[in-house]
Amino acid sequence: MNNKELINAGHALAKAISNDTPLIEIAKMVSNLATQLDVQLARSNALAAENAGLKSAHPQPFGAEMMKALDAYEKHQDETPETGMLDAFFILRDSIRVDTTATDAFLAEVRAQGVEMFASKCKEESKRAHSSDARDSWWVSGENAEDFADELRKGVQS
Structure with missing residues (x-):
């Protein structure tokens, strides 16, 4: 989950809570948000450590x-x-x-998110296309882009 998704989840939590929401459900939502926040904090700490290593290398x-x-x-x-x-x-x-695995993973995720945005755009264009060939072409382009986004993420892990 990226920061934008974490923020959206927080807003969704706020909207979902009402007088009728069971306390246990609220606790689960808050726990999920806290877990995601921990993940983001660990990522930023790893990036900061790599940055410090880069700055001190000579x-x-x-x-x-x-x-x-x-x-x-x-x-x-x-x-x-x-x-x-x-x-x-x-x-x-x-x-x-200096080894920069956290930076490499972060950049791969940013790139993958950009490719996913392109995939979404392709699929939207597919829905608006007038001919079936254009519709199929846009849709396949979107699917290929989604596959490529997955490859970007996996490339860092291997």
């Missing part, structure tokens, strides 16, 4: 990668120092790669 002074970067720069310094600087940059950048 190459080891006098380390092997630093020496490779200096060699790469010196190789080009007389003719095209910019090339040497870029080579050195890429060596140093690659030496401080």
Whole structure:
């Protein structure tokens, strides 16, 4: 459940509660919302931890990668120092790669939601199409987009 869905669930809860709503049902709804909020909090904490790791990552002074970067720069310094600087940059950048599984999962979910929006649009267009060929084409496009959204989500898990 994303934040928008969580907010909608909260509003639905507020609408569903009346004087006739049994207390146990209200408790179940609140518990469900709390669980979803915990999931979102865990996700944001994981993203914050990855962000902190990215910000604190730096190459080891006098380390092997630093020496490779200096060699790469010196190789080009007389003719095209910019090339040497870029080579050195890429060596140093690659030496401080940080695992970002939470970010990757978050971005996959955002992409999948975008594809699902496209799938929904295709199916709406299918309902408005004048010919059966156009209707079928729009509908199949929507189904293919839904499959692709699932693949985006699974790609991060594998």
